[in-house]
Amino acid sequence: MSTQTEFTSFIPPQRTLMGPGPSDVSPRVLEALGRPTIGHLDPEFIRLMDETKQLLQYAFQTQNPLTMPISAPGSAGMEACFVNLLEPGDTAIVCVNGVFGTRMIENVERCGANAIRVDDEWGKPVDPQKVEDALKANPTAKVLAFVHAETSTGVRSDAEAIAKLGKAHNCLVIADTVTALGGIELKIDEWGIDAAYSGTQKCLSCVPGISPVTFSQEAVESIHARKTKVQSWFLDKNLVMGYWGGGAKRAYHHTAPVNAMYALHESLVMLKQEGLENAFARHQSMHNQLKLGLEELGIQFVVEESYRLPQLNSVWIPEGLDDATIRKQLLEDFNLEIGAGLGNFAGKVWRIGLMGYSAKPENVEKCISALKAVIG
Numbered sequence: 001m002s003t004q005t006e007f008t009s010f011i012p013p014q015r016t017l018m019g020p021g022p023s024d025v026s027p028r029v030l031e032a033l034g035r036p037t038i039g040h041l042d043p044e045f046i047r048l049m050d051e052t053k054q055l056l057q058y059a060f061q062t063q064n065p066l067t068m069p070i071s072a073p074g075s076a077g078m079e080a081c082f083v084n085l086l087e088p089g090d091t092a093i094v095c096v097n098g099v100f101g102t103r104m105i106e107n108v109e110r111c112g113a114n115a116i117r118v119d120d121e122w123g124k125p126v127d128p129q130k131v132e133d134a135l136k137a138n139p140t141a142k143v144l145a146f147v148h149a150e151t152s153t154g155v156r157s158d159a160e161a162i163a164k165l166g167k168a169h170n171c172l173v174i175a176d177t178v179t180a181l182g183g184i185e186l187k188i189d190e191w192g193i194d195a196a197y198s199g200t201q202k203c204l205s206c207v208p209g210i211s212p213v214t215f216s217q218e219a220v221e222s223i224h225a226r227k228t229k230v231q232s233w234f235l236d237k238n239l240v241m242g243y244w245g246g247g248a249k250r251a252y253h254h255t256a257p258v259n260a261m262y263a264l265h266e267s268l269v270m271l272k273q274e275g276l277e278n279a280f281a282r283h284q285s286m287h288n289q290l291k292l293g294l295e296e297l298g299i300q301f302v303v304e305e306s307y308r309l310p311q312l313n314s315v316w317i318p319e320g321l322d323d324a325t326i327r328k329q330l331l332e333d334f335n336l337e338i339g340a341g342l343g344n345f346a347g348k349v350w351r352i353g354l355m356g357y358s359a360k361p362e363n364v365e366k367c368i369s370a371l372k373a374v375i376g
């Protein structure tokens with residue numbers, strides 16, 4: 001017996017995205033996405049690639065020639081950093097203060113390398129003293145890895161201090177900047193970060209599915225000096241450089257998601273036009289406005305103000321309220337998405353994102369008034 005289904009176009013609802021990502025995508029970026037598709041080796045597309053690289057160098061505050069978007073989400077950027085910089089038998093020190101630190105451990109182990117774990121409590125930043133102790137205890141460690149902006153908790157760690165410690169102990173420093181890029185200060189070159197990966201769906205407010213990455217010269221030399229092949233063909237930087245590396249001749253590596261790259265380019269042009277400092281100030285000022293509204297509702301922050309991320313606000317769910325019921329009501333009655341808690345924080349915490357295009361007064365007002373209506 002067969003049933004016949006009539007399929008029609010998918011029309012998504014118009015949501016306000018205030019979770020941990022994706023964030024609202026600006027109409028400018030959506031418009032760019034719908035422009036005519038051209039070939040991924042078309043001279044005009046190559047011009048867009050060159051500009052995208054320069055714009056990413058601005059966003060990351062780096063001169064690294066190996067700065068490019070990977071045609072896959074943030075998790076692929078994470079994997080690219082680990083598979084290129086680690087070989088079997090290497091040691092990596094990994095800071096864990098939330099979900100994304102634990103994913104780094106997984107990556108290290110899947111490279112056949114040894115992970116030395118430096119734990120900090122969820123909701124607290126990475127403790128540089130513990131990092132220094134681990135570096136001293138493991139003088140042969142090749143990599144030091146940490147998450148700059150831990151999306152699972154809303155904590156900002158001191159990337160500058162951690163990276164400088166790693167460099168002082170001759171490590172290659174890997175930073176997860178998925179939620180940081182475009183939202184808080186990030187200085188790849190000045191701080192000495194050797195490899196960083198990000199995502200397009202957070203403070204860049206672009207469509208999800210692309211991961212900007214950057215590698216220092218020292219990281220590139222380490223990749224060239226490998227004794228073993230990078231175990232992932234797609235993420236092997238030696239190979240993708242032929243396409244993204246610049247120079248007169250571009251060789252086919254994979255078919256780039258052409259229209260998604262238009263969107264990324266547009267979102268980076270928007271960031272450049274606003275200016276990094278102004279973007280950081282806007283995220284902070286929207287956080288301040290949200291904080292006032294939440295305080296009036298009696299909602300408490302999980303993270304202390306001095307290391308709280310303005311773009312990702314973790315708050316304790318007030319006593320007696322059911323997490324899923326409230327989020328469902330916000331979605332159904334107000335078209336508003338806020339995030340659930342992850343891992344240790346599941347059921348206890350909400351994560352309210354103020355990222356990129358979502359970091360604007362109308363969104364803060366909508367969130368506060370919707371919460372007021374739902375929780376009373």
Ligand code: PLP
Nearest residue numbers: 073074075100151176178179199
């Ligand atoms: N790292 C951090 C800090 C994240 O917040 C995320 C996604 O939320 C990722 C890595 C993985 O990115 P993606 O979901 O784009 O694969």
